[in-house]
Amino acid sequence: MSDFKMPKGFTVKPFMLVIAVVILLLLTGVFMSIFIVEPREQGVILRFGKFDRIVEPGLNFKIPFGIETSHIVPTQFVLKEEFGFRTVRAGNGRSVYSPSQFTDESSMLTGDLNIVDVEWIIQYRITDPLLWLFRVDNQTKAIRDISQSIVNLLVGDRAILDVIGSERTAIEIAGQDMMNELFDRYNLGIRVTTLQLQNIVPPKGSVQNAFEDVNKAIQDRSRLINEGKQAYNEQIPRAKGEAEAFIREAEGYAVERLNKAEGDVARFLSVLTEYRRSPDVTRTRLYYEMFEEIFGDEKSGDLIDKNLKNFVPFKTVGGN
Amino acid sequence: MKGKFLVIFSVVVLTVSFLGFNSLFIITEGEQAIVVRLGRIENVHTDAGLKVKVPFIDNVVKYSTKILSWDGEAQRLPTVENQFIWVDATARWRITDPRKFYESVATITMAQSRLDDVIDSSVRSVISSNPIREAVRNSNIINEIERKDVYRASDDDDELDPESLSVIAMTETSYTRIIKGRNEISNEILERAKRITPDYGITLIDIVIRQIKYSDDLTESVYNRMIKERSQIAQAFRSDGEGKKAKWLGEMNRELRSIRSEAYRRAEEIRGLADARAAAVYSDAYNRDPEFYAFWKSIESYKETLPKFNKTLTTDSEYFKYLHDKRGR
Numbered sequence: 001m002s003d004f005k006m007p008k009g010f011t012v013k014p015f016m017l018v019i020a021v022v023i024l025l026l027l028t029g030v031f032m033s034i035f036i037v038e039p040r041e042q043g044v045i046l047r048f049g050k051f052d053r054i055v056e057p058g059l060n061f062k063i064p065f066g067i068e069t070s071h072i073v074p075t076q077f078v079l080k081e082e083f084g085f086r087t088v089r090a091g092n093g094r095s096v097y098s099p100s101q102f103t104d105e106s107s108m109l110t111g112d113l114n115i116v117d118v119e120w121i122i123q124y125r126i127t128d129p130l131l132w133l134f135r136v137d138n139q140t141k142a143i144r145d146i147s148q149s150i151v152n153l154l155v156g157d158r159a160i161l162d163v164i165g166s167e168r169t170a171i172e173i174a175g176q177d178m179m180n181e182l183f184d185r186y187n188l189g190i191r192v193t194t195l196q197l198q199n200i201v202p203p204k205g206s207v208q209n210a211f212e213d214v215n216k217a218i219q220d221r222s223r224l225i226n227e228g229k230q231a232y233n234e235q236i237p238r239a240k241g242e243a244e245a246f247i248r249e250a251e252g253y254a255v256e257r258l259n260k261a262e263g264d265v266a267r268f269l270s271v272l273t274e275y276r277r278s279p280d281v282t283r284t285r286l287y288y289e290m291f292e293e294i295f296g297d298e299k300s301g302d303l304i305d306k307n308l309k310n311f312v313p314f315k316t317v318g319g320n
Numbered sequence: 321m322k323g324k325f326l327v328i329f330s331v332v333v334l335t336v337s338f339l340g341f342n343s344l345f346i347i348t349e350g351e352q353a354i355v356v357r358l359g360r361i362e363n364v365h366t367d368a369g370l371k372v373k374v375p376f377i378d379n380v381v382k383y384s385t386k387i388l389s390w391d392g393e394a395q396r397l398p399t400v401e402n403q404f405i406w407v408d409a410t411a412r413w414r415i416t417d418p419r420k421f422y423e424s425v426a427t428i429t430m431a432q433s434r435l436d437d438v439i440d441s442s443v444r445s446v447i448s449s450n451p452i453r454e455a456v457r458n459s460n461i462i463n464e465i466e467r468k469d470v471y472r473a474s475d476d477d478d479e480l481d482p483e484s485l486s487v488i489a490m491t492e493t494s495y496t497r498i499i500k501g502r503n504e505i506s507n508e509i510l511e512r513a514k515r516i517t518p519d520y521g522i523t524l525i526d527i528v529i530r531q532i533k534y535s536d537d538l539t540e541s542v543y544n545r546m547i548k549e550r551s552q553i554a555q556a557f558r559s560d561g562e563g564k565k566a567k568w569l570g571e572m573n574r575e576l577r578s579i580r581s582e583a584y585r586r587a588e589e590i591r592g593l594a595d596a597r598a599a600a601v602y603s604d605a606y607n608r609d610p611e612f613y614a615f616w617k618s619i620e621s622y623k624e625t626l627p628k629f630n631k632t633l634t635t636d637s638e639y640f641k642y643l644h645d646k647r648g649r
Binding site: 046048049050051069104105107108109110111112113114115130133134135136137138141142145146148149152153154156157158159162166167186202203206207210211213214216217218220221222223224225227228229231232235236239240242243244246247249250251253254255257258260261262264265268269271272275276279283286287288290291293294295 | 346347348349350351367368369370384385386387388389391410412452453456457458459461462465493495502503525528529530531532533534539542543546547550551553554555557558560561562564565566567568569571572575576579580582583584586587588590591593594595597598599601602604605606608609612613615616619622623626627633638639
């Protein structure tokens with residue numbers, strides 16, 4: 001665009017000023033009347049403060065100079081509120097949470113008059129932008145106050161172990177219904193889509209330790225019972241085996257004993273048969289064989305004559 | 321003359337537009353207004369839009385039509401059993417009669433301060449005349465919940481039968497029935513406060529208890545109670561484990577002794593039987609000729625034992641029968 005050059009001898013006349021101002025006003029008006037509604041949003045247009053219409057995402061126009069005002073509302077977003085904790089940085093897999101405690105929100109009494117720490121989130125969507133904008137002041141505070149009081153009530157109605165364990169889902173469902181009922185009554189124009197309980201734990205410190213100790217005790221109990229069972233299952237089969245072996249040994253002994261007896265006896269019986277056939281001869285033979293066996297190896301020996309008091313050296317007959 | 325006309329014209333235009341602008345005002349959605357003329361309330365507008373007033377003389381006071389919230393400080397209150405608890409309540413309210421509102425409190429700040437007094441005292445009266453369980457609980461559902469898997473035991477759950485579990489872990493306690501409950505208590509508080517608020521042009525929509533906590537000293541003793549309860553349960557589990565283990569070991573020892581003594585008995589039986597049969601074999605054989613047996617056995621015995629002795633013979637032995645006489649002695 002080329003520079004605007006003042007031609008020589010050009011004087012500014014009053015009516016030109018007026019035209020310039022009018023053009024300026026027109027341009028301003030045009031700029032002020034255009035506004036963009038992002039996708040997932042909606043716009044509420046008030047004319048002279050009174051509701052006129054709702055506009056959809058895209059390029060939109062309103063009467064400028066304050067005659068019509070536009071108010072943008074994120075209607076397709078899922079909005080979230082956290083209680084008892086805060087996410088410092090949301091991550092893909094791992095979010096980072098604030099290390100501070102929010103016991104003002106999280107510490108609650110249970111129906112059995114115990115104390116428990118409850119963390120939860122709610123998710124909601126704005127369903128009616130007109131109601132959302134103009135029916136309730138400080139909408140976030142109203143949502144948080146109501147949510148807190150409802151969860152407080154539901155937890156207070158149940159025993160601590162039920163809250164920690166089996167009643168979680170019941171609380172989530174009842175809580176969501178109760179919140180929506182109340183918000184409808186206020187004409188808040190939102191719908192709570194989720195109430196999700198997160199960590200529910202006994203108060204930190206020795207109380208929590210005491211609760212955890214019960215879990216440990218259950219494990220200890222199982223371990224002890226298993227020790228008993230295991231000892232049984234180890235020892236009994238082994239003892240049965242040993243008992244079997246012991247009996248087998250006795251049986252072996254029995255066989256051995258009998259065999260030996262029969263062996264010993266067999267020898268005697270065969271000699272007896274011989275003896276019966278020729279008693280004297282057998283007897284004599286046996287007697288002299290015994291002597292030979294006992295004294296045959298003797299290198300030196302002493303023979304004493306029964307009538308003498310001295311030793312007589314034993315000599316073979318025929319020698320000197 | 322043209323110049324003067326222009327000036328007068330501009331002044332007139334400006335004055336008219338100035339007056340015009342000052343005679344109009346806008347009430348946005350969510351707002352309401354009263355128009356005060358010379359100290360008197362002239363008009364009340366509760367709907368949104370472009371409105372007219374007398375310029376400069378009329379004063380427009382705007383109020384919200386939205387639902388507003390009241391948030392008091394938590395109060396430390398005694399229940400009827402004289403237990404001190406912190407009760408944190410919030411309320412929702414609206415200005416439904418702007419005229420009365422203007423005449424009585426005029427500003428939100430003043431209204432909040434008035435509500436502080438009204439609601440705090442209402443909360444105090446109701447809480448202190450009721451037992452703590454009525455404020456904490458809402459129903460008797462606590463007695464109806466079936467407690468099955470309260471204690472997640474290990475895989476062999478056949479060891480943990482429900483009866484013994486409930487004895488160990490006190491899962492079958494029942495709680496005093498409540499008559500009113502938290503919602504009704506909140507309603508009572510609301511009804512009390514609602515009697516007064518219309519004077520201020522205010523409608524109270526609800527009063528809810530956002531949180532109840534024990535006072536600090538009470539918290540300590542509750543913690544101790546909780547810890548003690550848990551340790552008792554832990555102890556019960558461990559003792560049960562010890563007991564069952566001892567049963568197993570006892571059973572094992574009993575059976576061991578039975579097995580071993582039985583084996584001993586049978587082995588002895590077998591041995592005894594064998595000994596008897598061997599003895600029978602011997603005596604059966606040897607009894608056929610006891611005298612010969614004696615001779616033979618002695619012979620065998622001498623063969624066994626005598627080689628070990630140092631021997632000195634006398635000629636008195638039968639062996640030497642033919643030594644001195646070839647025909648025998």
